[in-house]
Amino acid sequence: MANLTVEAIELTRLYGGRAAVSDVTFNLQQGQVLGFLGPNGAGKSTTMKMLTGNLAPSAGSVKICGIDMMESPKEAKALIGYLPEMRPLYKEFTVDEYLTIAARLHNVSGKHLKKAVEHAKERCGLSHMSKRLIENLSNGYQQRVGIAQAIIHNPMVVILDEPTVGLDPIQIRDIRALIKEIGQAHSVIVSTHILPEVEMVCDHVQIIDKGKLVFNGGIDVLKQQRIGNKLLVGLRQPPSAEVLKTIAGVTEVELVDSMWRIRFAEGSQPHEAIVQAAVHHNWGLYHIAPDQTSLEDVFVQLTYHESVPVAEVAQAA
């Protein structure tokens, strides 16, 4: 329990009677990277605002390393680094000036100030931009300044709201590496709607839809849902579906875009049998690979799933 860094307990936020976030409960341990997923307007940013003390929850509570955000906000906020969706940059300052201000506001003492600024710049690849005005930096560099600002005081919890928006592919890779690096010692919460990103950097995933948590678990669970027991097979002279079904272990066969999707029973390995049969009967095999449902599909399934009962209720009424 000692290394529990973030505890959100039944967080609820009402906007004029409409619940933007309702009953969100989760924990985060030290050394974990949590991916926060959800469609637009699902309540990702609202939840993050509540976690960082920018917004008071209508009900529920937030604890950072055991310190309650409502009761002692100063101590709790000192442990958080936050990059909001809109980068909070003072554009009239240079990178150095801005980061020095950020460090001072987060109680970095005078002795460590210079070192903290240098370190943050180095980690975000900003060292050669020190004397430039933030206003004159490109979008991607501004984003890096935003991230540098969030990690400057070496916080226990780093909360980044869509950190890779507007970056080029190389920068995105750097930032992902950085998130992973921070995640080893501290906790990171990242919100995004780029699904592969979640798979790459996060070891914990939460999917939120219409203010409710619809999925909360390890990334492995999500990956498992993805892979399933399916093969995608391409044949130039395909036999009829009936013939394919006779291969041991195959349970279901369907034609998708001129390829065959073959479902097999849990535990059986029909791969070899299919290849052998293809060679034997000269079916002209040119493609065989595990069929992965894309993460997008899983995402759609999960978020769609939740909306079905609502529709039913509406019909019943």
Next chain:
Amino acid sequence: MLNIARKELKSMFASPMGWIILALLTFSFGTYYLNGVNNYFEVMSGSIRPAERVGVTQFVGQTVYGLASFIMLFAVPLLSMRLISEERRSQTLPFLFSAPLSISEIVLGKFLGLVIFLSILVVYIAVMLSTLNIWADIDFGYIFANSLGLLLLVSSFSALGLYFSSLTAQPIVAGILSFVALFVLMILDRFFAGDPTSTMLKFSLMRHFQSFAGGLMDTADLAYFGLFILTFLTLTIRRLDADRLRG
């Protein structure tokens, strides 16, 4: 809190606005000072009766401080208007809110930053008038009372400006609103000049400054300015707190 004040000062000097206002005000105060000294010799050589003769401190001080209180009416809203509304517009408030600071500290820090900037001018005027001491024996008490009065006056302006700045995301709107509000408060004593017992007179900022201008430090006036500042700072804190609560 001091860090916020430091940040505000820095951002005031980072834009040309701060420098231009400083330069313009210094120029106009300097001109008035010079005119005051010149006029003094002209007027005093003409007045023979002892009742007409006033000290050089009072004579020159009156012109300069009279101008200062009037000119600050324009200068303070210009400087205060961007304090919070600019942050609202460029969405930088979360930066301050997620730092380990209470809202009172943020507001006080911003207020302090502006007052420190303006006190540069107050000190400047006091030093300028003190140079008269090279030629004449001047009344330092008078300068001190006037400086204190001016500082309290601009602090009150700043507190009100800060409040109006927290209401809107448009700096210009905040500037105009605070200018109008300050102007009304300043000339309240002109409106109700016909009735010297009117309670409305008590609210006039200018009237309370007047006693300082005469070299008089009255606790009632001190209390008035203190309460004025406190009221508007509290309102600002409450306004920002509402942001956090209501979103």
